[in-house]
Amino acid sequence: MKNSLPFVLLAISATVAAIRIRSRLRARAAKNAKPAKDGQLAEAAKPKRPARAWLDSDLITVSPRAHELGLVAGRELSERLRGRLFRIGTLLILVAVAAAIVIPTLHKNHPTPQNVGVVSTLTPAVQSAVRSAASAAAAGTGTTATLITEPDAAAARDAVHAGRLTVAVIDDPNQGVNLLVDESPDPKATSVTAQFVRSLSVVLGEDASFQSAGLTTQQASQVADTRPLSISSLRPAAKRPSGAFSVIGIILIFMMLTQYNTWTLMGVMEEKSSRVAEVLLSAVRPARLLAGKVLGIGVAAFAQAALIVTFALVVAQSVGSTLMRGSGPLAVAASLTWLLLGYAFYSWVYAAAGSLAERRDQVQSVALPLSMPILFGYAISLSTITSGAPSTFYRVLAYLPPTAPFAMPTLVGFGDVAWWQFAASVVVSLVATVGVARFAAVVYRRSILRTGRRVGLRDLFGGARPQPSAGN
Amino acid sequence: MPGPLRLRHLTRRFGALTALDDLTFDVPAGQVTGFLGHNGAGKTTTMRAVFGLTDLDSGEVRWDDAPLSQEQRRRFGYMPEERGLYPAMPVGDQLRYLGRLHGLSARAAERAVDTWLERLGLPGRAASKVEELSHGNQQRVQLAAALLHDPDLLVLDEPLSGLDPTGMDAIGEVLVDQARAGKCVLFSSHQLDQVEDLCETVVIIAHGHLVATGTVDELAAGGPRRLVVRVAGDRDATWAKELPGVSISESERGAVRLILDEATDSDTVLRAAMTAGRVTEFVFERRRLSEVFREAIA
Secondary structure, three states, X not given: OOOHHHHHHHHHHHHHHHHHHHHHXXXXXXXXXXXXXXXXXXXXHOOOOOHHHHHOOOOOOOOHHHXXXXXXXXXXXXXXXXXXXXXXXXXHHHHHHHHHHHHHHHHHHOOOOEEEEEEOOOOHHHHHHHHHHHHHHHHHOOOOEEEEEEOOHHHHHHHHHHOOOOEEEEEEOOOEEEEEOOOOOOOOOOOHHHHHHHHHHHHHHHHHHHHHOOOOHHHHHHHHOOOOOOOOOOOOOOOOOOOHHHHHHHHHHHHHHHHHHHHHHHHHHXXXXXXXXXXXXXXXXXXHHHHHHHHHHHHHHHHHHHHHHXXXXXXXXXXXXXXXXXXXXXXXXXXXXXXXXXXXXHHHHHHHHHHHOOOHHHHHHHHHHHHHHHHHHHHHHHHHHHHOOOOHHHHHHOOOOOOHHHHHHHHHXXXXXXXXXXXXXXXXXXXXXHHHHHHHHHHHHHHOOOOOOOOOHHHHHOOOOOOOOOOO | OXXXXXXXXXXXXXXXXXXXXXXXXXXXXXEXXXXXOOOOOOHHHHHHHHOOOOOOOEEEEEEOOEEOOHHXXXXXXXXXXXXXXXXXXXXXXXXXXXXXXXXXXXHHHHHHHHHHHHHOOOOOOOOOEHHHOOHHHHHHHHHHHHHOOOOOEEEEEOOOOOOOHHHHHHHHHHHHHHHHOOOEEEEEOOOHHHHHHHOOEEEEEEOOEEEEEEEHHHHHHOOOEEEEEEEOOOOOOHHHHOOOOEEEEEEEOOEEEEEEOOOOOHHHHHHHHHHHOOEEEEEEEOOOHHHHHHHHHO
């Protein structure tokens, strides 16, 4: 745990180094590709085949459809990976994930030592009682206590005020022995300091009671050492979510769905506004262009998600975070599955929506209604995790494709889902995705080439529709 | 020779507007065919219909006397009026991608990109982004995109617009070469002088239907006789204004272009000109394409 920081720094710097080396190699390749003199192509320094070659193999003889799909998807993928925003964004997410995992463990493992002031005017008996009470309270709250002797109550008050002492034990003429802190503690505060002060006040109070009751030291320690009776129950305790990962998983799904869908939306819109769509569609059928786009961005998206989750697991393991204990791995698998299914479902909708718009300002009005079910699923999942008890309504949401990507992994986190329920929801989602894809392909085909203004749904489906052209 | 491309009874309505109205013509192989019409006549809609980019209410596009398939369409090259390239993608990557979408292997696409960038005067620009290029060079890249896969048919919507004379010559030369190689080439333009120089055949449409088609020679040969006369010192050609049986087509820096009625004797015109001053030019000319065009769409 103490060695965790170097691990994290190493992981981050390795990622940064890998990205820098890759971009430097690309830059060098591009430089070499330029001819030495105008009009002469340097044969040896021709541009290397791009990195997407694995997706780019000559499929055309096997299947023209797969060939086109692979080409379109390959371009999307390499354009994403080439993008500076993607690299910087990934890096920032990795840093945020590392921070979210490491900071709590640092906080837990290195509590602030507590300085306890003792006024020298107190009787030696009281001073020794404070000494033993302080170490007992410190042990109970997982910290260490140091006793500092102050000459009088006024000096102790100054030291507390200046923050040199957490708490001072002083002798007040009116109240007798009491504890002095700088700020009145919240009775519900859970910080180590608050717990320490409460514990110290209880131990010292008990001590005073034992003394006034005339108990010997042995009797006192016997009384102080009482153990509570064990409690047995007729019903098992209510199930709680496995904890942190459900929340992190839901936040990740929300962030990624929003981000990846925006890529699809903007990508389609930009192809329309730059009129590339017209050139592409003179060679490729609309449905294939659309499918290639969704597939390519999907691969980039899932690669990023897998990198982030793997990184999170490695960091959590190396700092000994409790994040991945218990049902954690199952929740991770469920979250990744639903990230994929959620992307598959929503990406078609967003792609079709992108084909309705031609400028960035039109995108806003198109995207807003689409983001509502995502926001709704996200918000209700977070509140359900907080409340700890999923409602019947929430269980229904776990089977509806728009909200299932949030609700189902949450229920898995609760340990509340049978495998067949999970499978049923997956099947519902897949079937819905196929339906949505078909609908999206129709919308896309009818709207991608209509330029000038935002295309309304009435334009696509209302009125007398022209027949498809011959030979189409 | 491949083709020809046959457009048969194409009709397309946008609400109350009829963009194409029973339009029928052929684009023969081995020739450059000029496609003329005023703005909004339906040229772009026709070209998009060839690529299935616009739905048709009726009619059919045929290739080599068979209905047009998607496979065959991939063997066509298209340069749309509003240029379409990815602004931030390097030229080389972009062209390779488009070439491969048209069915080239990775290696063949690589070779074709090098060849065409060189040929169109853009060597060494493969790594530049499209948005970094000048308008003229973007236009050349767009043309390269249409040519990479050695298409059977080239359809170019206003390929010459916004180009300087060098650019026009370069693109014109490529079109003629393609036609010489036996390809079908159809291009639209408002630069009628260039069309006259480049094209063997011309198709003129107005309001979505065909108004004239034929070879440039056939179209130019028809109609009344044209006579260009220049009289020294008479820049406004006032002498010609009162001549019976003669109308002035245009007058330019002292040279007047006259259209003679059937019955008018050119000797009468010459005598009138000599009376006005010293005659420095007296030439019979065939109709210009611009005149054919204006008469056709009038």
